Amino acid sequence: MKILRTDQLDLGYNGKMVVKGLHMSIHQGEMVGLIGPNGAGKTTVLRALAGLLKPRNGQVYYQKQSISSLRAQDRARNISLVPQREAFVWPLLVEDIVQLGRAPHRGWFLPFSSSDVSVVNRVLHLTGLSRLRKRSINKLSGGEFQRVMIARALAQEPEVLLLDEPTSNLDIHHQIHVFDLVRKLVDEKHMSVVVAIHDLALAARYCDRLVLLHKGKQCAVGTPEEVLTSENLQTVFGVRASLYRDPLGYWALSVKQTEPVND
Amino acid sequence: MIIKKLRSVRSTLLFLGITLLIGLIISLGVGAVPLTPAEVLQALFRNSSKTVYETIIWDFRLARVLLVCLCGAALSASGVAFQGLFRNPLADPFVVGASGGAALGATLSAVFGASIPMGIAGFLGALAAVLLVYSIAESSNYGSIAALLMAGAALSTMLSAIVTLLLILREEVLYEVFAWLMGGFAGRSWSHLRQALLVAPLGIVIIWLMVRPLDALAAGEESAEALGLNLRQTRFMIIVGASLATAAAVAVSGIIGFVGLIAPHIARTLVGAKHAKTLPISMLLGALLLLLADGFARTIMAPVELPVGVFTALLGGPFFLFLLRKGRNII
Numbered sequence: 001m002k003i004l005r006t007d008q009l010d011l012g013y014n015g016k017m018v019v020k021g022l023h024m025s026i027h028q029g030e031m032v033g034l035i036g037p038n039g040a041g042k043t044t045v046l047r048a049l050a051g052l053l054k055p056r057n058g059q060v061y062y063q064k065q066s067i068s069s070l071r072a073q074d075r076a077r078n079i080s081l082v083p084q085r086e087a088f089v090w091p092l093l094v095e096d097i098v099q100l101g102r103a104p105h106r107g108w109f110l111p112f113s114s115s116d117v118s119v120v121n122r123v124l125h126l127t128g129l130s131r132l133r134k135r136s137i138n139k140l141s142g143g144e145f146q147r148v149m150i151a152r153a154l155a156q157e158p159e160v161l162l163l164d165e166p167t168s169n170l171d172i173h174h175q176i177h178v179f180d181l182v183r184k185l186v187d188e189k190h191m192s193v194v195v196a197i198h199d200l201a202l203a204a205r206y207c208d209r210l211v212l213l214h215k216g217k218q219c220a221v222g223t224p225e226e227v228l229t230s231e232n233l234q235t236v237f238g239v240r241a242s243l244y245r246d247p248l249g250y251w252a253l254s255v256k257q258t259e260p261v262n263d
Numbered sequence: 264m265i266i267k268k269l270r271s272v273r274s275t276l277l278f279l280g281i282t283l284l285i286g287l288i289i290s291l292g293v294g295a296v297p298l299t300p301a302e303v304l305q306a307l308f309r310n311s312s313k314t315v316y317e318t319i320i321w322d323f324r325l326a327r328v329l330l331v332c333l334c335g336a337a338l339s340a341s342g343v344a345f346q347g348l349f350r351n352p353l354a355d356p357f358v359v360g361a362s363g364g365a366a367l368g369a370t371l372s373a374v375f376g377a378s379i380p381m382g383i384a385g386f387l388g389a390l391a392a393v394l395l396v397y398s399i400a401e402s403s404n405y406g407s408i409a410a411l412l413m414a415g416a417a418l419s420t421m422l423s424a425i426v427t428l429l430l431i432l433r434e435e436v437l438y439e440v441f442a443w444l445m446g447g448f449a450g451r452s453w454s455h456l457r458q459a460l461l462v463a464p465l466g467i468v469i470i471w472l473m474v475r476p477l478d479a480l481a482a483g484e485e486s487a488e489a490l491g492l493n494l495r496q497t498r499f500m501i502i503v504g505a506s507l508a509t510a511a512a513v514a515v516s517g518i519i520g521f522v523g524l525i526a527p528h529i530a531r532t533l534v535g536a537k538h539a540k541t542l543p544i545s546m547l548l549g550a551l552l553l554l555l556a557d558g559f560a561r562t563i564m565a566p567v568e569l570p571v572g573v574f575t576a577l578l579g580g581p582f583f584l585f586l587l588r589k590g591r592n593i594i
Binding site for chain 2: 014047050052072073074075076077080081083086087088089090091092093096097100101103104108109136152156
């Protein structure tokens, strides 16, 4: 079942057009990677999928409904976004932050109920944060911080989880940890995930399908094998590289040479 | 050490509440006729041996002292709201132009000898300035939060320039206006308290309703919007609530700086940053700080009263710097 779908989407800010003619769909229970070089429009697409950016043309549909016709609160019950580079100006506690994920269900004024508390406890457990719940957000490591943001998104109990570069400033251990967690949500809870991701090897390893963006256009869609062809890697990323199975059976990328950057 | 022990909100509330009560009783005893705490309590319960004490307390001091507490609480609530909205530890109740508007309103009232008293004119001026800043910012391309800050700063400076100009041209009102601008509670009575009680609680209640949205804003507007928060409505509510609280205080006491800036910071070091906790603690701290400052303002050079704003800065400033130095995660 298609849970999220876009229809000839044009996206931009003020005078500038960033993404043109995007036509993609996400099925329930799959993990889709948005890949592409810097400035290709990955974050812009995620913002539109989350309903935070009004399209210039076209529509984003959640199930059968246009996302712009949904109330913000209803939208946030079904779709949650973990933006990139969040910074907390005040040292809130982990549990307070995760609890905010219940706001789409409980509203902004009513006290949280015991069912909210049990959802919070469950996602804290799921993300391995139970021990850190009373910790101030400013005292966490990068990996823990990212897990808090994912936990908050999960407390929204969404159907669709959108992640913007969730591992871009994490070391390899925490990268794998975060992606294992996300993959588990897809496999076990049938959640649908769209993740913007820089690291092509990680993208190939974890995602069911990839959408390759280049200069605001979608230039390939399909399984990692179909998308990360040597040809695409050369034209889009300017590297001579190829995808192969490593001895453990995961996709990996070998880069032979970079081309000179020409804009 | 004390700060660590006070972590729990309830015990902090209790501690500050009791301290405030003691402060009130001491403060009621201070003045041209000094009264002991026992005499104050007897007079408060209309049980005094001397009826003149009852008159002093009930007709002169009590209204003023309660008004001081209300203004301290209102300014601090406003500070919490604006710091949260702007995600800026330097925001204070006057950040979106309330001080400039209030100053101009009061000055115009003095210059033209208008039938509107300075307090009311200041109140209206503050609200008008905020409204102007808000409407400019909402129609701006810069992003509303940045535009609010910029428009607030620009308008405040502009209005202050007009005030300076008016005061130079009309020297005879200079002292009167200047004294009002510095803020103070000399001669404030029940009627002022009633005035403030009409508006300030409304502002405070609105801010109170917004504590969860304020928490959500801590990670930025995008993140709050992703949680389904309506940013436009939230900004509007917070600005209305905080400006009502600020203007209510301004109307009865002039422009008192610093309380609204530091009370929220001290509160965060005591009970953490969750706004549902920070807000009540800030309000109690603000009341306490202003009570203390007012006590100094009216006793140090008695019978001459000094501007209370001088003492909020002199008392709060060092404490604030102390907290910074200790690196207690003020922000």
